[in-house]
Amino acid sequence: MENQRPIAEIPREDLIVPDPPKGRLAQALDSDIFYSWRTSPVTVVATIVALSLIMLAVLAPWIAPYNPFNPASLNLMDGFTPPNSTGAFSDNYFLMGADNQGRDVLSTIMYGSRVSLFVGVLATLFAMTLGVSLGLIAGYNGGIIDAVIMRVTDIQLSFPAILIALLIFGIARGVIPPSRQETMAVWVLIFAIGLSNWAQFARTVRGATMVERQRDYVSAARIMGVHPILILLRHVLPNVLGPVLVIGTISLALAIIEEATLSFLGVGVPPTQPSLGTLIRIGQQFLFSGEWWILFFPALTLIALALSVNLLGDWLRDALNPKLR
Amino acid sequence: MLAFIIRRLAQSVIVMLFVALIAFIVFRYVGDPIASMVGVDTRLEDQEIMRERLGLNDSVIVQFFRFIGNAMQGEFGISYRLQQPVTELILSRLPATIELALVSASIALVFGVIFGVYTALRPKAWSSAAIMALSLVGVSLPTFLIGIGLIYLFSVELGWLPSFGRGQVVDLGWWRTGFLTETGLKSLILPAITLSLFQLTLIMRLVRAEMLEVLRTEYIRFAKARGLTQRAINFGHALKNTLVPVITITGLQLGSVIAFAIVTETVFQWPGVGSLFITSVQVVDVPVMAAYLMFIALVFVLINLVVDILYYVVDPRLRVDGGAGK
Numbered sequence: 001m002e003n004q005r006p007i008a009e010i011p012r013e014d015l016i017v018p019d020p021p022k023g024r025l026a027q028a029l030d031s032d033i034f035y036s037w038r039t040s041p042v043t044v045v046a047t048i049v050a051l052s053l054i055m056l057a058v059l060a061p062w063i064a065p066y067n068p069f070n071p072a073s074l075n076l077m078d079g080f081t082p083p084n085s086t087g088a089f090s091d092n093y094f095l096m097g098a099d100n101q102g103r104d105v106l107s108t109i110m111y112g113s114r115v116s117l118f119v120g121v122l123a124t125l126f127a128m129t130l131g132v133s134l135g136l137i138a139g140y141n142g143g144i145i146d147a148v149i150m151r152v153t154d155i156q157l158s159f160p161a162i163l164i165a166l167l168i169f170g171i172a173r174g175v176i177p178p179s180r181q182e183t184m185a186v187w188v189l190i191f192a193i194g195l196s197n198w199a200q201f202a203r204t205v206r207g208a209t210m211v212e213r214q215r216d217y218v219s220a221a222r223i224m225g226v227h228p229i230l231i232l233l234r235h236v237l238p239n240v241l242g243p244v245l246v247i248g249t250i251s252l253a254l255a256i257i258e259e260a261t262l263s264f265l266g267v268g269v270p271p272t273q274p275s276l277g278t279l280i281r282i283g284q285q286f287l288f289s290g291e292w293w294i295l296f297f298p299a300l301t302l303i304a305l306a307l308s309v310n311l312l313g314d315w316l317r318d319a320l321n322p323k324l325r
Numbered sequence: 326m327l328a329f330i331i332r333r334l335a336q337s338v339i340v341m342l343f344v345a346l347i348a349f350i351v352f353r354y355v356g357d358p359i360a361s362m363v364g365v366d367t368r369l370e371d372q373e374i375m376r377e378r379l380g381l382n383d384s385v386i387v388q389f390f391r392f393i394g395n396a397m398q399g400e401f402g403i404s405y406r407l408q409q410p411v412t413e414l415i416l417s418r419l420p421a422t423i424e425l426a427l428v429s430a431s432i433a434l435v436f437g438v439i440f441g442v443y444t445a446l447r448p449k450a451w452s453s454a455a456i457m458a459l460s461l462v463g464v465s466l467p468t469f470l471i472g473i474g475l476i477y478l479f480s481v482e483l484g485w486l487p488s489f490g491r492g493q494v495v496d497l498g499w500w501r502t503g504f505l506t507e508t509g510l511k512s513l514i515l516p517a518i519t520l521s522l523f524q525l526t527l528i529m530r531l532v533r534a535e536m537l538e539v540l541r542t543e544y545i546r547f548a549k550a551r552g553l554t555q556r557a558i559n560f561g562h563a564l565k566n567t568l569v570p571v572i573t574i575t576g577l578q579l580g581s582v583i584a585f586a587i588v589t590e591t592v593f594q595w596p597g598v599g600s601l602f603i604t605s606v607q608v609v610d611v612p613v614m615a616a617y618l619m620f621i622a623l624v625f626v627l628i629n630l631v632v633d634i635l636y637y638v639v640d641p642r643l644r645v646d647g648g649a650g651k
Contacts, residue, residue, distance in 0.1 A: 160584040170606035257467045310465045
């Protein structure tokens with residue numbers, strides 16, 4: 001605080017439009033949000049875990065020890081190699097062991113998290129876009145549009161997401177010709193998970209929009225003749241983004257779990273593109289024969305990923321909620 | 326009260342019609358019903374005759390009302406995969422799911438309330454902190470991983486409990502129960518715990534939060550001043566007043582229990598409605614999908630209705646401002 005000039009010395013223009021006294025980064029490091037992050041060890045650990053898992057997933061093609069989907073590099077003779085040993089046939093070293101087809105479990109996990117994160121992130125973005133748009137429209141317009149949208153939201157919220165996703169997946173299977181199902185599966189999954197998670201966004205944004213609608217800045221924009229869509233996007237949306245961010249983080253964790261569950265049930269991604277859920281499904285077959293590593297490591301990764309993202313969401317909710325400070 | 330129930334009934338009917346519309350669209354437009362019934366060598370003229378006889382050439386509105394009429398009589402057509410009437414299929418699988426769901430919901434309610442009250446009455450004890458930390462794990466772990474973990478511990482390592490199926494069942498008319506045999510009861514334990522954990526943590530956290538809130542109120546202080554025993558205060562006064570939200574959540578969650586049974590039934594190869602639904606999704610057995618959707622919707626709507634009515638019974642405050650005005 002001592003580097004600030006006394007008030008008397010500040011020119012008048014600065015009082016009206018104060019320049020940021022420090023650089024962007026310094027300002028961010030000094031903010032309340034960063035403080036609440038820094039002082040919560042659980043959150044710091046969660047951030048580190050989440051970021052490293054994301055890095056491992058994104059960089060998988062470059063840093064994974066093997067390419068588990070290249071048949072040339074696989075050897076069935078290496079199947080069931082225990083963790084931290086070399087294969088029976090090749091001299092390949094398997095840190096987390098090899099699965100039944102001789103694939104390196106570590107590499108399949110890295111590629112699998114890639115699929116899980118890809119589906120999770122896109123599904124959440126889709127749910128967010130849909131939910132936020134509907135929420136803005138409902139909250140801004142009110143009346144019959146609001147009533148209809150909220151009624152649909154209520155119905156949607158009273159059914160578990162997994163059920164809705166399963167249903168959409170089943171319908172898509174019936175509609176899409178079998179020849180294209182393999183390539184479309186990931187997109188169907190994103191669509192299904194996204195469509196089962198939008199309601200929470202819609203409800204929250206609608207509530208926030210109804211509050212913002214009464215504010216003077218919205219009336220001012222309306223009187224100036226700004227198009228309603230522009231008012232919503234440029235003026236209302238930035239002011240309701242806080243809660244959206246919180247729900248977005250938590251629903252990312254939910255989407256990852258939902259994807260894993262669907263893939264575990266055998267209705268998710270095709271076997272050629274295994275996600276963490278598919279890997280767990282494969283590993284479960286060897287639970288009784290003692291090859292625990294095929295199941296254990298993917299399961300651990302899924303738990304770490306979902307839990308860390310969930311904890312980040314919890315922290316964000318507390319940090320952005322001024323009432324709890 | 327009556328007006329309230331009628332209004333809720335009307336809302337339920339609207340929701341059911343909405344779901345029926347979706348089920349109808351799925352039933353009618355996902356895949357071609359004729360194509361799934363006939364072989365490759367059926368002549369086009371014969372297909373046309375079948376189409377006419379099944380009423381697929383009527384207007385969409387007529388077909389929709391016929392679908393609803395059939396649905397109300399419990400008629401959902403023939404399963405494409407098993408060539409059996411869908412209603413029979415679902416009814417034969419239903420007891421397994423209902424037994425599982427009821428046992429899970431009871432476990433969740435009993436232990437949820439016990440743990441919730443315990444952690445609220447001893448907020449600073451390390452045991453409470455441990456229970457709370459465990460509950461966080463319970464919320465964020467996917468159901469199927471909990472199931473696999475339990476199988477690993479109790480079936481593979483310890484060998485105490487079976488890992489799949491229902492064990493021996495006894496026929497009571499059309500109802501097949503696993504309650505009456507030892508293997509049936511043993512088989513029920515792991516799936517029921519798996520299914521109950523999520524609800525248990527939810528109820529526990531809710532009871533804890535509500536209890537902490539109620540214990541701070543004036544009337545509890547007054548009860549203490551009157552010299553009532555701790556037990557009477559905690560259970561007679563405090564717990565009773567936390568029950569309204571607990572009933573709501575438990576009731577509403579009973580529906581989710583049935584839906585989440587899909588996952589649990591798959592993990593434990595439990596022969597219930599959920600596993601029937603999963604197989605029908607995998608092979609696009611449309612009549613089963615449509616019927617299951619209607620069935621789940623009916624369960625949800627009924628539960629919502631019962632919960633709303635229970636509100637009235639449990640909380641007299643609602644009767645005062647709701648009964649006269651509405």
